[in-house]
Amino acid sequence: MAPVVVTGANKGLGLEIIVRLLRTDASKTILLGTRSLSNGKAAISRLQERGLDTTNVRILELDVSKMDSVQAAAETVKKGYGGQLDCVYNNAGVVSTTEYEEAKQLMQVNYYGVKRMMEVFDPLIVRGGHDVIVSSGMGAWATYHSPLPLQNLLTEPSKTTPAQLDDLAERYLESLNTHNPSAPELQKEFPISEGMIGPYAVSKAFLNAYVRNIAPSRLEKQGIILSVACPGFCATDLNSNSGPRKASTGARSIVLASQISSEQAGGFFRDGKPANFIERTATFEEMAEDARTVEQGLREAGEIMD
Numbered sequence: 253m254a255p256v257v258v259t260g261a262n263k264g265l266g267l268e269i270i271v272r273l274l275r276t277d278a279s280k281t282i283l284l285g286t287r288s289l290s291n292g293k294a295a296i297s298r299l300q301e302r303g304l305d306t307t308n309v310r311i312l313e314l315d316v317s318k319m320d321s322v323q324a325a326a327e328t329v330k331k332g333y334g335g336q337l338d339c340v341y342n343n344a345g346v347v348s349t350t351e352y353e354e355a356k357q358l359m360q361v362n363y364y365g366v367k368r369m370m371e372v373f374d375p376l377i378v379r380g381g382h383d384v385i386v387s388s389g390m391g392a393w394a395t396y397h398s399p400l401p402l403q404n405l406l407t408e409p410s411k412t413t414p415a416q417l418d419d420l421a422e423r424y425l426e427s428l429n430t431h432n433p434s435a436p437e438l439q440k441e442f443p444i445s446e447g448m449i450g451p452y453a454v455s456k457a458f459l460n461a462y463v464r465n466i467a468p469s470r471l472e473k474q475g476i477i478l479s480v481a482c483p484g485f486c487a488t489d490l491n492s493n494s495g496p497r498k499a500s501t502g503a504r505s506i507v508l509a510s511q512i513s514s515e516q517a518g519g520f521f522r523d524g525k526p527a528n529f530i531e532r533t534a535t536f537e538e539m540a541e542d543a544r545t546v547e548q549g550l551r552e553a554g555e556i557m558d
């Protein structure tokens with residue numbers, strides 16, 4: 253049994269993914285990705301406080317925004333863990349305001365960070381293994397709110413190449429650059445840059461398009477089953493714990509995506525069911541109602557809820 257990697261696993265959904273994996277099979281090696289060693293150690297202590305057996309949980313220092321860190325982590329996997337992985341959960345993510353420098357850093361984590369991970373870590377995944385990309389329904393909302401030409405590019409993978417998506421991501425960032433005289437013109441191409449459909453949602457829209465674009469060739473050439481997972485709106489530090497879902501419910505959704513079949517590769521999944529890559533914006537009340545329904549179902553099914 254090859255190990256699994258979870259990025260951004262020192263807290264939030266990443267840590268809950270590990271809780272779920274440990275409760276299923278504590279004998280599997282889990283590499284807890286964290287950009288800070290001390291945060292990683294604290295996370296392992298938290299797992300132990302919850303009564304979990306962490307014998308096979310190891311810290312993997314990993315900052316997805318830096319290629320040298322991603323490559324060093326891959327070297328650790330090769331030298332220390334046999335160089336093969338069953339699954340990578342690409343979970344690390346951040347939010348930002350529409351301020352240009354902040355949005356640029358966000359894109360380096362949420363979009364380019366995942367691409368970097370896929371470039372370096374996908375070759376380590378065994379044939380038939382999974383790479384779960386943790387995205388968000390907000391990516392589907394940003395796609396819905398995009399002007400039609402952009403929407404077409406984002407929803408029809410055959411119409412774009414990864415290089416074109418990178419170019420679009422750069423143009424989006426430049427639309428936020430107040431020092432760029434072309435910014436007002438560029439803003440016409442992109443979803444509104446404030447509120448719910450800000451840089452976070454846009455980064456996830458580009459991420460979704462990239463994964464859909466690349467999934468068929470990853471499956472054909474490397475036998476890797478790619479999927480996009482939406483955890484739903486969960487209470488974590490990312491949103492100052494305002495989400496109506498429990499983090500454990502979101503982690504369940506992510507782990508279920510690592511169990512799909514190869515026929516479902518490249519799909520978008522929420523709570524183990526196919527979701528839409530383009531979706532109208534939900535209200536907070538709708539998301540809260542959804543959380544109540546899903547968690548009630550889990551309670552009735554006797555699934556552990558903490």
Ligand SMILES: NC(=O)c1ccc[n+]([C@@H]2O[C@H](COP(=O)([O-])OP(=O)(O)OC[C@H]3O[C@@H](n4cnc5c(N)ncnc54)[C@H](OP(=O)(O)O)[C@@H]3O)[C@@H](O)[C@H]2O)c1
Pocket residue numbers: 259260261262263264265266286287288291314315316317342343344345346361365386387388389482483484485486487488489490491495
């Ligand atoms: N919570 C939600 O409602 C929700 C909904 C949809 C999608 N998501 C997605 O779920 C994922 C996890 O979010 P969360 O809610 O669990 O957020 P969170 O509690 O803020 O955790 C984010 C994790 O990502 C890590 N991270 C940030 N930048 C990183 C970098 N450059 N390299 C490596 N790790 C980095 C953080 O590490 P540090 O502790 O070092 O900062 C932390 O471990 C994200 O991709 C997010 O977009 C969340």
